[in-house]
Amino acid sequence: LSEHVPELPEVETVAADLRRRVVGATIEDVWSSRQRLRGCRIDVMGLRRAAVGAAIESARRRGKYLLLELSSSRVLLFHLGMTGNLLLAPARLAQAPHTHLVLTLDRLAGRRAGVGDEALELRFVDPRRFGLCRVVARAAQLERVRELAQLGPEPLDAGFSVATLAAALRGLSRDIKSVLMDQRRIAGLGNIYASEVLWTAGIHPRTPAGRLGPVRLARLHGAIRHVLAEAVSNRGTTFRDFADPAGQPGEHLRALHVYQRAGQPCARCQTLIRSVFLGQRSTFFCPRCQRSSR
DNA sequence: CTTACATCCTGATTGC
DNA sequence: TGCAATCAGGATGTAA
Numbered sequence: 001l002s003e004h005v006p007e008l009p010e011v012e013t014v015a016a017d018l019r020r021r022v023v024g025a026t027i028e029d030v031w032s033s034r035q036r037l038r039g040c041r042i043d044v045m046g047l048r049r050a051a052v053g054a055a056i057e058s059a060r061r062r063g064k065y066l067l068l069e070l071s072s073s074r075v076l077l078f079h080l081g082m083t084g085n086l087l088l089a090p091a092r093l094a095q096a097p098h099t100h101l102v103l104t105l106d107r108l109a110g111r112r113a114g115v116g117d118e119a120l121e122l123r124f125v126d127p128r129r130f131g132l133c134r135v136v137a138r139a140a141q142l143e144r145v146r147e148l149a150q151l152g153p154e155p156l157d158a159g160f161s162v163a164t165l166a167a168a169l170r171g172l173s174r175d176i177k178s179v180l181m182d183q184r185r186i187a188g189l190g191n192i193y194a195s196e197v198l199w200t201a202g203i204h205p206r207t208p209a210g211r212l213g214p215v216r217l218a219r220l221h222g223a224i225r226h227v228l229a230e231a232v233s234n235r236g237t238t239f240r241d242f243a244d245p246a247g248q249p250g251e252h253l254r255a256l257h258v259y260q261r262a263g264q265p266c267a268r269c270q271t272l273i274r275s276v277f278l279g280q281r282s283t284f285f286c287p288r289c290q291r292s293s294r
Numbered sequence: 295c296t297t298a299c300a301t302c303c304t305g306a307t308t309g310c
Numbered sequence: 311t312g313c314a315a316t317c318a319g320g321a322t323g324t325a326a
Contacts, residue, residue: 005319038321039302064320082319083304098304128303130320147321174297183321191319280299281319301322308316 006080008155008188009231010250011061014086017245018059018068021088022122025109027051027070031102038081038132042101050074050135051103062142063151063187073138077145081130087123088245090115098127122245151187155224156232162214162221169209169217176212176220177205178279188228192237192259195284197223199258199266204290205276205283230255258284 006014030051032042054072061067066086068076078086087096090113091104101124110120124133136145143149152168153160168185169176179185180194189197198205201223203216212220231237236250239260243249257267262275266286275284 007320036302079321081303081321126303127305128319130303132321172296178297181320296326298324298326300324303319306317309314310312 005082005190005192006084006236007064007190007193008061008228009193009234009252010236011064011066011080011188012232013236013244013250014080015059015061015066017088018056018066018086018122021113021245022056022105022109022120023059024055025105025112025120026053026055027103028053028106028119029102029104031104033100035100035129037100037126037129038079040134042133043135046135047076047101047133051076062148062154063183064190065147065151067142069139075136075139075142077132077134077136077147078124079132079147081126081128081132083128084124084126084131085243086245087125087243087247088113089121089123091119091121095123096125098129099123099125100129100131101133150184152183152185153187155186155188156228160221160225162218165221165224166217169212172209174209175206175278176203176209177283178281179209180224181279181281186224189224191281191283192256193227193231195259196256197227198290199284199286200227202289202291204292205278205285206292258286260284 030048032044034041050072051070054070056068057071058069066078103122105120107117107119110118113120153164172179177194180189201219203220231252234250234252234255237252238249258273261273262284264273266273266289269288271286271288273284274287275282
């Protein structure tokens with residue numbers, strides 16, 4: 001029925017695969033569709049200067065952003081938007097529609113990927129073009145990059161404590177569902193996992209974020225880490241759009257408890273799951289397990 | 295500082 | 311059967 005957006009687990013899956021399959025490869029050529037992505041088109045000349053002849057030194061994730069660090073001391077910053085994919089394909093394979101960027105890798109990368117003595121390509125495909133790709137200066141200054149500087153804490157990092165969460169929510173009157181999706185508060189949660197986290201924690205999505213007491217904060221903290229870790233280990237959720245760089249779907253769809261399950265029984269209490277609109281987005285919850293606080 | 299809302303985009307789905 | 315209207319969503323920019 002509906003699609004889904006790459007959130008933390010999906011981006012982590014892509015980063016992990018790229019780490020395994022293209023770190024060490026050299027970029028030999030760059031091609032772009034020259035179409036607009038999230039407001040601006042890819043700076044092809046800047047990308048060529050940064051990437052051609054450079055090796056990919058690391059593949060990392062920050063929030064929903066993906067970073068490829070190059071030996072040229074530049075970093076390729078990607079955001080997959082709603083429908084973006086980074087796919088690895090042998091050069092002979094026809095380009096999918098809505099391919100906006102192709103990085104041609106060396107033959108060593110092709111051999112590692114098992115496509116024989118053929119060039120391997122890393123392709124950025126994004127039908128709705130809400131994604132982003134740009135070149136930024138070296139890793140040491142990444143925290144100055146505007147997109148990254150605004151991001152809240154990483155929920156799966158060891159330093160993400162109940163106190164970190166409490167500080168992120170303190171004083172906020174907005175509903176907790178919208179706040180969980182606010183990347184400046186916590187990085188990485190989107191519409192799917194925000195609903196899933198609140199179901200797991202037993203918290204009503206309309207609860208004012210700043211009014212959660214110690215008990216519910218602790219439950220929320222545990223739920224954020226548990227839900228995200230499970231989704232990462234399932235390699236993300238696939239409705240239609242998301243695939244890892246090899247084109248394989250994630251396995252987390254069957255593990256979802258509320259998202260897109262309006263009218264179906266809650267796994268804990270059999271009450272029918274409901275959907276409401278919150279912060280302009282569909283939200284799913286169990287009216288019994290997630291009692292309204294007021 | 296906060297919160298609310300329009301905007302960007304395409305394709306699947308719904309409505310007539 | 312066909313075509314137009316609607317909807318989905320993340321991040322950003324603007325306004326209050």
